[in-house]
Amino acid sequence: MNPSRRNFLKKSAIAASAISSLSVVPENVWSSEFAPSDKVNVALIGCRNMGFGILRHHLDTGMVNCLALCDVDKNILNERAQTVKNDYGQESQLYSDYRKLLERIDIDAVIIGTPDHWHCLIMVEAAQAGKDVYVEKPMANTIGECNIMVKAAKRYNRVVQVGQQQRDNKVFKDVMGLIKSGEIGTLRKVNIWANFNYGLGSTPKPDSPVPEGVDYDFWLGPAPKRPFNENRFHGSWRHFWDYGGGLMSDWGVHLLDMGIWAKDLTEGPETVITYAENLSRKTMHRDSFDTMNVIFPKKDYVINWDMTAGIQQGPFDSSYGVQFIGEKATIVADRYKYHLSPEWDGAKDAPKAEEVSYTKGHESHRQHVDNFLECIKTREKTSCPPEVGRAAALHAHIPNIAARVGQPVLEWDDEQSRFTNCEKANELITPEYRKPWKLPEV
Incomplete structure (x- = not known):
């Protein structure tokens, strides 16, 4: 390797990031005001912990409308709805059954933050309903379910991001x-x-x-x-x-x-x-x-x-x-x-x-969300398909x-x-x- 490139790596490691085949969408790309028609309409299924954190990262971009929240625990559901209203000024319709939520044609993408044993069923039905999907890791609770989800993403031509956010982490890139x-x-x-x-x-x-x-x-x-x-x-x-x-x-x-x-x-x-x-x-x-x-x-x-x-x-x-x-x-x-x-x-x-x-x-949850939203727009593969x-x-x-x-x-x-x-x-x-x-x- 030539000395100038080696020195560049030593000082900043920026060149090492550039070598990676994946790119991180800068956070400021989504920081401007967007017209309502340009925003992505999302829904969250499974609201208690990681799912709600991922929803927050979506909302922080300024280019997302949260149309719906779904959870089997009404206490969590009501609490999260109030937080979305207080912190982001958005009213979300509440559901206890994700199937009713998926019937809505105005929802572009869903975030799946449920326990692992639900990932496959919800992801496949969301894809069948024409929704793009951000699904938490591990992708599913069994090997067979993982296989089904790979097939579903291909058959229904959906953008799917699996929540392995280290794929968009600067350190690991x-x-x-x-x-x-x-x-x-x-x-x-x-x-x-x-x-x-x-x-x-x-x-x-x-x-x-x-x-x-x-x-x-x-x-x-x-x-x-x-x-x-x-x-x-x-x-x-x-x-x-x-x-x-x-x-x-x-x-x-x-x-x-x-x-x-x-x-x-x-x-x-x-x-x-x-x-x-x-x-x-x-x-x-x-x-x-x-x-x-x-x-x-x-x-x-x-x-x-x-x-x-x-x-x-x-x-x-x-x-x-x-x-x-x-x-x-x-x-x-x-x-x-x-x-x-x-x-x-x-x-x-x-x-x-x-x-x-x-x-x-x-942590790189936000960058992983940025990549997902960019791919919704471009229809390209996500960083973790x-x-x-x-x-x-x-x-x-x-x-x-x-x-x-x-x-x-x-x-x-x-x-x-x-x-x-x-x-x-x-x-x-x-x-x-x-x-x-x-x-x-x-």
Whole structure:
């Protein structure tokens, strides 16, 4: 690499961002006043947590009308409607049944912020109704549902953004630029770790009456019928297989996505080697595992996943992160910073690469929303289209399946979408929906 370009990278890392094939729409693009006819009419389905945060990012652009809100919890629904009115001066029609909302022809796009087990059904029906979709990650709660969603986006020609916002994060865009331009040499290994207290699950609680204002049967939807338990509801549902995949499909899907983005992979892993166990001494209410190590052998590199729920410490004094190891240098990154550390060339008595650091990163939900809205206008692919969301989800779901069926090594045929060495694992590819709900057909 010529000295001038190397110096440019060292000083600002802007060139590394430019190398990336994806572009971030500047925030000021959407900061001006827009005529009502130019605005995108959106609706939010699932209003409590992340979904409402994503709606806020849409509204902050100034080019969105929030026509409708939908939730099975009237308490959350009314509270969010009041917030939209107070903070953005917009009145939204309220729904408890998303199907009624999708009947409206004036809604251009929907945001799906529900628990994972609802993503597929709502996304497919929204696409059939002609709506573009922003769906939170993981794209779906099972492999079979992910496959259906990829087909739906193609068949109905919809713009779909999966909420893996790190695809629009400056830190990781810079990192991908450095890797793909050869700054670290041949990539050999990606080490990923995630250690969070909440991954342990919840303290056991007895079943209890359904809270007032909550349509719990609708909340369960296609999931199995179960008595109400606070631990399976708001905030902690993801620790149960019926609705989520624990820490693995929460943080794992984000971080593993960086490992496969480094080589632009869009398929599931051929081989997965998994160790998973509950090693914490605490008695917790959960289905998922608190300790996992997973190896993903790739064609010319390897991805390692290391997860310990219940602690907040990790390598490089960070509870989570990604380490990209190349022949010439290693990059360590999280959402806010990265550092490229060169290897030493003894023969030349010099570093094999130029050291690069960046420490002014930030969360990128807004940039991910900007990309979605831009693609609604241009009809181009989003930064995280369904095939990318599927690949990341499979890298999380397959280790979970391996742990659930007690098969440490699973072999996956991505073209046939099945395991070749474990029929018991194949039984967990596609869920059986509880009647009257039906798995979508595309």
